[in-house]
Structures are given as structure tokens and as C-alpha cells.
Amino acid sequence: MSDALTISEQQFERVTQPRPAADYLLTERRVPPRDAGVSLWLVDVQRQLDAIKRLPPGWNSHGAPAPNRQVVDSAEQLLKCLCAAGALPRPHVNPTPAGGVQFEWQSASRYFEIEVVAERAAQYLYCDDAAGVEKVGEVFEDEPLEEVLACIRLVAAGQ
Amino acid sequence: MSDVENGLPKFRKPPVVETVLAVFFRPKFNSAHLGVLWDRHFRDRFPNLEERPPVEEEPERFGEDRLAEGPAVRWRVMDQPDVARLWATSKTDEHVVQFQRNAFLANWLKTGDDTSYRDYVDRREEFRQQLECLDRFAVERELGPIEPTSCWVTYVNHIDYEGMDQIGPALARLLACWTNETSDGWLPNPDNVVVNWGFPMPDQSGRLRVQLRPIARRNDKKEMLRLELSARSSAQKREIGEALAWIDLGHKWVVRGFASLTRPEMHRLWERIQ
Numbered sequence: 456m457s458d459a460l461t462i463s464e465q466q467f468e469r470v471t472q473p474r475p476a477a478d479y480l481l482t483e484r485r486v487p488p489r490d491a492g493v494s495l496w497l498v499d500v501q502r503q504l505d506a507i508k509r510l511p512p513g514w515n516s517h518g519a520p521a522p523n524r525q526v527v528d529s530a531e532q533l534l535k536c537l538c539a540a541g542a543l544p545r546p547h548v549n550p551t552p553a554g555g556v557q558f559e560w561q562s563a564s565r566y567f568e569i570e571v572v573a574e575r576a577a578q579y580l581y582c583d584d585a586a587g588v589e590k591v592g593e594v595f596e597d598e599p600l601e602e603v604l605a606c607i608r609l610v611a612a613g614q
Numbered sequence: 615m616s617d618v619e620n621g622l623p624k625f626r627k628p629p630v631v632e633t634v635l636a637v638f639f640r641p642k643f644n645s646a647h648l649g650v651l652w653d654r655h656f657r658d659r660f661p662n663l664e665e666r667p668p669v670e671e672e673p674e675r676f677g678e679d680r681l682a683e684g685p686a687v688r689w690r691v692m693d694q695p696d697v698a699r700l701w702a703t704s705k706t707d708e709h710v711v712q713f714q715r716n717a718f719l720a721n722w723l724k725t726g727d728d729t730s731y732r733d734y735v736d737r738r739e740e741f742r743q744q745l746e747c748l749d750r751f752a753v754e755r756e757l758g759p760i761e762p763t764s765c766w767v768t769y770v771n772h773i774d775y776e777g778m779d780q781i782g783p784a785l786a787r788l789l790a791c792w793t794n795e796t797s798d799g800w801l802p803n804p805d806n807v808v809v810n811w812g813f814p815m816p817d818q819s820g821r822l823r824v825q826l827r828p829i830a831r832r833n834d835k836k837e838m839l840r841l842e843l844s845a846r847s848s849a850q851k852r853e854i855g856e857a858l859a860w861i862d863l864g865h866k867w868v869v870r871g872f873a874s875l876t877r878p879e880m881h882r883l884w885e886r887i888q
Contacts, residue, residue, distance in 0.1 A: 460669060462710055462723040463632040463770050463840075533689050540687040575691055597641040597716065599686035599763070599849055601673055 496545035497538055504531050507550045519552040523574075529596075530556035530571035540604050544611050562613035567606045569594075581606040583613075622866060623873035626885035628731055629771040629841075635741045636719040636766040637857050638671040642757050643715045648700050651713060655747050660702035660711050668699045668714045671764055673849040674821045676814065686849065711744065718748055719766075734865055742858055749854060762857035765820075767864030768844040769872070772829075773880075775839055781807055781828055784839065789826075790877050815867060819860070820847040822867045824875065843868045 504527050512521045537543060546558035557570040564585035571577045575596035582589050594603060643651070652663065670685035699714040708729065712719040720741050722732045749760040775784035782803040786794035794803070806828065813822040823844045830837050845864030852860070873881065 460634060460636075460712070460719060460721075461632055461768070461770055462707075462721050463772070529691050532691050536687055536689050577689075594689060595640065596689050596691045599671070599673060599688055601686055601849060604687065 497534070500534060500545070500548055501531060503548045504556065507548070507556060510550060514550070515552055517552065519550075520554050522550050522556070523554040525574045526555050526571055529574045530558070530577075533569075533571060533577060533600075534558065537600060537604060537607070540600070543607055560607055560610040562610050565610045565613040567610045569603060579603060579606065581609070583609070622869045622888075623881075623886060624888045625881070626887055628884055629773050630731060630769055631724045631772045632768075632770040633722045633732070633734075633737060634719055634766065634768040635737060635861055636717060636768075637745060637760075637762050637861075638717045638764045638766075640761040640763060640851075641716040642752050642760065643697065643713070645697050647751075647755060647757070648697065648713050648715070651748070651751050652700055652702055655751065656702055656711055656744075660704050660709065662703040662705075664701045664703075665698040666701050666712075668696055669712075669717060669719075671716065671849075672846075673764065674818075674846050676818045676848070680812075713748075716763075718745060720744060734869075738858070738861065738865070741861070745854060745858075760854060762852045762854060764849050765847045765857050765860045765864060766844060767861055767868055768842065769868050771841040771843075771872070773839040773841060775828075775837065781805060781839075785809075785826075788839065788841075788877065788880055789875055791875065813867075813871065815845070815863070818848055820845055820864065820867075822871050824871065841872075843871055845871075 507522050508524050508527050510522055513519065514521070534546070544560060546560050549557045549559070551557050551570055551572075553572065555570055555572045557568055559566070559568045561567075564583055566582045566584075567579065569577050569579040576593065577595075578591070578593045580589070580591050590606070592602060594600065652660070657663075673686045697715040699712055699717075701710060701712050703710050706725065708723055708725050710721040710723070712721070720737075722737060724731070745760065752758060752760055773784075773788060775781065775788075780803070782794040785792045785807060807826070809824075809826040811822075811824040813824070815821060823842075823846060825840075825842045825844075827840055828837060829840045845867045847860050847864065873886075
């Protein structure tokens, strides 16, 4: 447990000091270097999101409202948080008729989409046709993204 | 005897100095909510208030990810500052409650040699009432009910020993799995040992983390061994009742884990009665 949570910790001091990070050891390099490819596609996707923000009302010829800028910004933050967890394949990015943004990943039989439906809320769908699996869920701001990441990795593993 | 303690090891003089029960939940509260919550429902019993940085909910990971470290990746929208954790202490310093936007924690501290051990059944009942108070508050404020995502049960033990030259033999007397022997006797006794274990719980429902390390008391520099057992659930959305049921499971793992790791000779010293 984090020392900051316990009272007893404050009344005692450590004999042992925390071990300094052993940056000089190759074997201590715990975090794999981030895939440079991620940064490249993230820049591209940010450009796409900027373009989505500039879409006018009626952009889909069916009277859709202009995308909500806060929701698009929030979608960008979501993607950055996902990328912070490690190398991910590039998603397809689409505006939605409801004013949100959707990211999609697809492989041979697996599909995952997550739609940012409000500034702090998103819904997702995972399908694996070969395994007959379909899963839906929702995630809100400040919640762990472990399940979302697991779905994206499953799709990536099927590519 | 209550159901939650039925059959568990019990000691008259356990070396426990602190216990913590904790539930993390979907983020609910902002700073104003936390202040009102403390003022209306906790201030009388916990009048001394401090602000501290929030604590990260670290998910227990399994399979290939089990060696990964650090907090969960979260979706952060960058236009809001962090909400502080409120740390509220009772008048006697024996109890603390901690609130943050996505967690509630309750600590009990043994404040003196004559302080008797606070029984788990009492602690659990008080924690249930406090958690339900949070839930009612959230519903009244139209924030929706508390939706627990993970739980922690932590016990801290302090165990006397004879100083750093003797830490190896002390561990051999304390731990059932430590012999303090080397293959050829060439090395001297260690003067420092830090041990970390992780024991997976059934069905990947969580993990018992155990850490042992030497410490020195601030006031008299007396050296002691600090043995911390912390059962932590995996991340999963639950009802409050399910969270409390997991807390019972975590308590069982802490108590049985403590008895399992330590030697019967030490159990006699702590006056084991079942």
C-alpha cells in the first residue's frame, strides 16, 4: 500500500532508502521505448480531428449538427491516454451524426469501436465474429481504460 | 463468533499496529462535495482535517501483464484540476477517514501499548455504515449511487528484533519460508532485507501483497520489522454489498496469509487462541 495512506508510516522512518532508479543498467530498462510509429499516426489523427472540428452543420447531407468542439477535444485526450499505455495500431476516425467522434480498429474477424458521445462519456463495442463474441460497455472520464485497451489489443493481435 | 471470522486464526496479542479498509469507486465527488460530506456527516467524530494529494487506484494485473507497474491508464480531460484527498482524524488520533473523488478509506491505528486491538467485525460494521453514508449523500446530491470498482484491506504489523546485525536470524525466527542459510556459509548475516511477495487469489479476484522491511522508530530509534499485508481486488464494477463481501475475502487472506507466513513459535508469543 502506498506509504501516504497509512498512519503508522508517519511515526516511523526507514532504515533502508528507496532504491534509486538504475538507469545505467540495460536490464533495468523497464518501460519499452515507445513505438515511434504511434507518434507519427497520432499527429495525423490530430489533424483529422482538427478537420472534424471545422465541419459545418449538415456535413453529412442529412442535417447532422456541427461536431461539438469539446467532445472532439475530449476524444483527442482519450486517444492520447490510450497511446500512453503503449504501441497501438492506428484507428479509423469518423465524426458521428450526433456530434461526437468514433475511433475504429478492425482485423480479419475482430472489430472494436469507441464513440465519444459527450465531453466525458464514451460507449464501445467489441465483436469477434469467429468466436461469436460481442461486448458493449461504457467508460467515463477518469475511469481506468484497461478494458478498452484489452479490446484494442485483441483486434491488433488478429491483424 | 461472526461468520466473517469463523475459523480464522485469532491472537490475543497480535503485532498489528494499523488496519485500513478501502473502496475505490467511479469518480463522483468534487472538492465542494467532499467538504460538505465531511462537515455534515464526519466532522463531529473526525474534527481534524488535512488535504493531501489523491491516491491512485492501481489495478491488480494478471497473466502477461502481472509484472507491469504503476497506476491504471485513465481517460483524463485536461480542463479540471485534481481534487484533493481529505484526511480527517478523530480526537484520539486512533481513527482516520480519507475521502477523494473516487475512493473512501478508513484507518485504525494502535496509539499506545495499552490500546486494545480493534476487532475486524466492529471495523467492518463501521466501514459499512460510513460507505452507506457516502452512498446516500451521493444519491441525495443526484450524483447517482456509489459504484465500487476495487477494494483494499491492509494490515501493518510491527515486530521487535535485536538490531540490524540480527536481521537474518530474526527473519528465520519469524518467517516459515526463511532459513537464513547460504550454500557454503561464506556470506555474513545480512544487515538489510526487503522482501516483497504477491500471492494470487482464486479466479484472479485479487492479490495478497506482502512486504517486509526493517524500520527505526522516530522517537527512540528502536529497530523493528514492518510486515505489511495488503489484499487488493482486481478492477471490476460491483455493488456496495459485493464490495463488502470482497473486503471480507481480503480480510480472510490477510489473516490467513499472516498465520501461514509466520512460524508457530511466534504465534505462541502473540498468544494464538485458534
